[in-house]
Amino acid sequence: MKFRLSLLLCFLYLSFFGQEKVFYFKDANKEYSSKTIGSANFKEVVDDIVLESKTDAVFWFKIPKSLDDDDYVFQIKSIDTKGSKGFQGNKVLEKLPYQRYNVFQFTRDEDTFIKTASNSKAYYPITLNKSDIFNFNEKKIITYNSFYYGFSFLVILYCFVYYFYFKDYAFLYYSVFLASITLGFLIIDGTLNLFGVSKKITNFLIITNYIALAFFASKFINSFLFLESIYPKLKKYTYTVGVLIILSGLIYFITDSHLYLLILNVLVFSLLLIYWLTSVLLFKRNIYTKILVLAFALLLFSAIDSFVLTNFGFRIFKSNPLLMKIGGIVQIIVLWFAVIYREKILRKENAFMKKEIISFSDSINLNDEKLKNENTLEDLSHREREIFNLIIQGKSNKLISAELNISVNTVKFHIKNIYEKLNIKSRKEALNIDLNIAKF
Structure with missing residues (x-):
């Protein structure tokens, strides 16, 4: 009896x-x-993904029939698919409108087949859920995405404000760099599909965003770590990579050849990796360099896994948009505090240096003024010294005339001689001379 019950439970489990x-x-x-297609030799999808390097092959997915009466939804979570169609018996399944990706809804009273292809690598992450579960999951994803994009926009806005306040280009470059990352997520999330953006415009945005990402990431890290003063020759090599990035992007847009998209991916993330490795070399330099190295790592390597390695038909970290967004959130929070902390340290260092420079300058000026006046005040006559002392006390010609009981013209005559002997040009300049030095 127990054996039969176990077989029954096993059958129900497998079914x-x-x-x-x-x-x-x-x-x-x-x-x-x-x-x-029903006669083809199908293989089971492992880990809900089919991944191969560049191929012109067509891929078919099979969802076996079931006694379940619920509606099911099949989704291919990739923006690179083309010509996706669904079939069930003699019926053609229409894609659901206003969806982020290719989505098909159906009942499972017959075997269902989904046909698709790609312009680039064969990268097909899939989901199969009941209709109500799919709708619930989509609402959760859109909610998470809205939080991420809203948070990113807030940080971008704050960076612009801080740039105009502190005049530090690190804030400006970080804000545009973060905007580029956010636009990249908008594209791979399929958000543009919700608004009916054409494939050609999407490709143009992808190319433009790759170039912007490479440029502003390099500008931010250069500015953040002062690399131009530490590694001045680095700019020459990175500029060469930058030119190649622009050329490969333009050629891809003109030819729509996957080869140039692959080159573009490799060049962009190679450039970002170079800057990350450079910051690793400076790891012990200061605390905000350490923060940059650690905060940048998760997003960088998950992006390399998703956008570079998948082109060769494999993954290491099994990255996905959600994992990259987690890395993005970590980077935003940590780097934001790093930029603020860096600004605080620099302002403190600048204030100290300014104070030291002013003190040193005042010391030099004081010694020069003492030397100058010690040499020249001895040339003044007794009356000229009296008038000079009254001048540096801020008294006018009329008051000096009354106090010394001489005419105003006589005062003016003496003042002219004083100016010539002391090599000064005005009463204002005379007032700047140390009173203690001037008195006899």
């Missing part, structure tokens, strides 16, 4: 979980149609 399995077939020669 229940078998319903959620998805299978795929690589149609390398594009020889199958919706009528013949």
